[in-house]
Amino acid sequence: MRPAPLDRKLLRDLWRLKWQVLAIALLIVCGVSVAVMAFSAQRALAQAQAAFYADTRFADVFAQARRAPLSRVQALTRIDGVTAVDARIVESGLMDVPGLSRPAVARVISLPQDDDRALNQIRLVxxxxxxxxxxxxxxxxxxxxxxxxxxxxDRLTTVLEGRSFTFTIVGGALSPEYVYVPASESFMPDDAHQGVFWAPRATVERAAGMTGAFNAVALRLAPGASLPAVLQDVDRILAPYGGLAAQGREDQPSHAFLDAELKELSTSASILPPVFLIIAAALVHLVVSRLVDAEREQIGLLKAFGYRDLEAAQPYLKTAAAIGLVGALGGGLAGALLGAAIVDLYRDYFRFPNLTVEFHWAAFLAAAAVAVGATLAGSISAVRRAAALSPAIAMQPLRPALYRRGLLDRLAPGPSIDQATRMIVRNLERFPVRAGLAVAGLAASLSLLVGVQFMFDSFDRLIDQAYYRIQRWSESVGFAEARSVASAAELGRLPGVLAVEPVRTAGARLKANGRQELTRVVGLTPGAAFDRPLDAQGRPIPLKGRGVVISEALAKRLDLAAGDTVRVEIVQGRGGSASLPVTALARDYSGFTAYIDRRELNRIMGEGDLASGAHMLVAADRRPAFYAAIERTPQIVGSSSRDDTVAAFRQVMIEAFETTMVFYVGFAAAIAFGVAYNTSRIALSERSRDLATLRVLGFGQGECAYILTGELVVLALAAVPLGILGGNALAQGLAVAYSREEVRLPPVITAGSYGAALAAYFAAVALAGVLVARRIWGFDLVSVLKTRE
Incomplete structure (x- = not known):
């Protein structure tokens, strides 16, 4: 069946404008693909999480105690809203793993005796x-x-409660509690040094010396149960047995990290696609407006032959819709590929039995509808002009442009500026709206390039602040139970230890202004060198008497300022509480933390001068001997190395963010290329006759190319300051959007990142300019001068 005449015209127009159409479609591809990628990956994670949680009966509440008798399980079961209780033994110690220089942490957990009623069940793989x-x-x-x-x-050995426990590994399993396993002193994974093991209860009882008792419990709640009330009742029942504050599923480390990742995917899908679609709509407006102006006579002829207004305008609406549809289809394909790539990355960090990505049709159809709607919206103004043209007016030649002295002519009269440059400036002055749209589009691309660079700079600043300026120790150890400071000082006798500083940490609930936050309080020795809070200017903050120093993020959460009073309620050990003055706010990017004099913290807890761990400076060449020594020390159950933590942090950042940043940099470069190419192509279409005339008058090809690309250069340079300001604003927004409770990203952009962003920006603009300018060398002067334009 032969297409209708107007449809044939549409196909010819699309073919003639194919490169401009593809450049705009590329922007739509980027926007749609980000939405499809983010929602597909989000659904894959959410479905894997929901299925795994349901299959393993993942608990709703988690609590710990020092040692509680099994008889207290009945009291927990009677709490209103509780449907299941699973009490277990969880003990930790250090173990030597062949091939690892640093000892790993072994967490041994008792298996349930009744699998049918157990919570947090493991899945054998x-x-x-x-x-x-x-x-x-x-x-x-x-x-x-x-x-x-x-x-x-393989057989490994750990020390639990002073007892050596050698075990044989007979299976490998996955657990809903350990889908993501952050390392101690870091929120990043360190799978090689985080061993989790499950054994029959009788085995763990003998190894840990905890017969007839438990120290960890998980609870399942009925739908509609009051979580705060259950947490309060659990704390009350376990308090006599050294219970820590119970927490809901949202605070469980593995679940909290996964939940934050799901929110970040939603953020990506909400922030980036609108940028691409708005710019694409603006470019469609420019292209279709140019097309309508160039085809005024054809529109008049169509109406003179009896076509109605809407029929005459249809080709232009269909052109806009075709651009949106082509971009949407390409975006769907690219989004499917990117979604699969992101899920492949997630498999390295989130361990589910089944994590597969499926194409998110709803996200694609919604994004495609928005994309087509955006391109149609961009064409409305031009289509209305086409529909409003009467045949008599449309078939008349356009009124010649009114030329007058512009700003440049008034500021620099005479021959001080060459004619080619004057032509560039005059043409920009004639079309200020078009120039403004082009500058806005180019500025948006540069903003995105600058904004996404902050990720790498931000992580560098975070590492420097957290691990080299605040925490300046090389090795850190944790004790099974708090020990006297004098005993902690004996660690200085271990091989390679140059200095030791004891530290006391405790879980606490901070209350102020009707708000509360469960966090940790770090008790330090006044004047400590290895762990010290810093102010906004990077200066150490002294710990003064009974005063407490809290992080800026925690102060914001509790609406506190220096000089205010905060209620500190210790939720472990003997407990204790006190109202303390806030003496200063600390610039801390990793976690909600409060700092206090160690002696004051111990006084609040009603204990002597104790330490729960120690920070040390250890000679690099003696670290193997140091590690071997702490493995033989029963009281040490945790070990962290700053160098290993930082190395793992950087490795994860490279693997996780390098691929993502490549996507975003490519998308931003696509915006710059699309805007620059369409701007130059429209300028060439409008000025081809003028440029051909200049060639006849003696101008060289290089001078004509200068006139054509000079406009693009001016627009690109004008967009730079706006792009840099927009990039900084975007970095601020992304820093807030991607920050989590365990880490907040400082919005930092270095000179090197500015340089990389500008280099990518100008490369994309230059490529577009070259592709258009080379057409000047192919001008057929006779055919160009015969056309009306």
Whole structure:
């Protein structure tokens, strides 16, 4: 069936404008693909999470105690709204793993005796479960086996409560509690040094010396149950047994990190696509307006032959819709590929039995509808002009442009500026709206280039602040139970230890202005050098008497300022509470933290001068001997290395963000190219006759190319300050959007990042300019001068 005449015209126009159409469609591809990618990856994670949680009966409430009798399980079961209670033993110690220089942390957990009623069930992925009667068989977290290169049948040894426990690994499993396993002193994963093991309860009781007791409990709630009321009741029941503050699922570390990732995907899908679609709509407006102006005579002829207004305008509406549709289809394909790539990255960090990505049709259809709507909206003004043209007026030649002395002519009269430059400036002055739209589009591309660069600079600043300026120790250890400061000082006798500083940390609930926050309080020695809060100018903040120093983020959450009073309620050990003055606010990017004199913290807790751990400076060449020594120290159950933490942090950032940043930089460059190419192509279409005339008058090809590309250069340079300001604003917004409770990103952009963004920006603009300017060398002067334009 042969297409209708107007449809044939549409196809010819699309072919003639194919490069401009593709440049605009590329922007739509970027916008639609980000939406499809983000929502597809989000749904893949959410579905994997929901299925795994349901299959393993993931708990709603988690609590810990020092040692509670199993008889208290009945009291927990009777709490209103509680449907299931699973009490277990969880003990930690250090263990030597062949191939690792630093000891790993071993967390040994008792398996439930009744699998049908158990919560947080594990899922075996290799090997077998331990025999119920075995004394040394365990199942290990599969991520640890992979990262530490440990095989089934290997035997490892740890120390639990002063007792050596040697076990054989007979299986690998996944757990809903450890989908994501952050390392101590860091929120980033360190799978090789975080071993989690499950063994029959009798085995763990013997290893930890906890017969007839438990120190960890998980609870399942009925729909509609009051979480705050349940948490309060759990705390009341476990308080006599050294209970820590119970927490809901949203505060469970693995779940909290995964939930934050899901929110970040929504943020990406909400912020970036509108930028691409708005710019695409503006470019459609320019292209269709140019097309209507160039085809006034054809529009008049169509109406003279009886076509109605809407029929005459249809080709231009269909052109806009075709651009949106082509971009949407390309965006759907690109989004599917990017979604698969992102989910592949997630498999390295979030361990689910089944994590597969499916094309998100709803997101694609919604994004495609918005894309087509945006292009149609961009064409409305030009289409209305086409529909309003009467045949008599449309078939008349356009009124010649009115030329007059412009700003440049008044400021620099005479031959001080060459004619080619005057032509560039005059043409920009004639079309200020078009120039403004082009500058806005170019500025948006540069803003995106600058804004996304902040990620790398921000992480560098965070690492420098957290691990080199605030925490300046090289090694940190944690004790099973708080010890006297004198005993902690004995760590200085270990091999390679140059200096030791004891530290006391405790979970606490801070209350002020009708708000409260569960966080940790760090008790430091006044004048400590290895861990010190810093103010906004990077100066150490002294700990003064009974005063407390809190992080800026925590102060904002509690609406506190220096000089205010905060209520500190300790939620572990013997508890204790006090109202303390806030002496200063600390610039701390990692976590909600409060700092206090260690002696004051111990006084509030009603204990002597104790330490829960120590920070140390250890000689680099003696670290193997130091690690071997702490493995033999029963009281040490945790170990962290600053160098290892920073190295793992950087490795994760490279793997996780390098791919994402490549996407975003490519998208931003696509905006710059699309805007620059369409601006130059429209200018060439409008001025081809003028440029051909200049060639006849003796201007060279280079001079004509200068006149054409000079406009683009002026617009690109004019967009730079706006782009830099917009990039800084975008960095501020992204810093807020991507910050989490465990880490806040400082909106920092270095000179090197500005340089990289500007280089990518000018490269995209230059490519577009070259592709258009080279057409001047192919001018057929006779055919160009025969056309009306």
């Amino acid at each position: 290799r090997g077998r479960m331990p025999a119920p009667s075995s004394r040394d068989e365990v199942v290990a977290l599969n991520t640890f086996l992979d990262a530490a290169n440990v095989r089934l049948g």
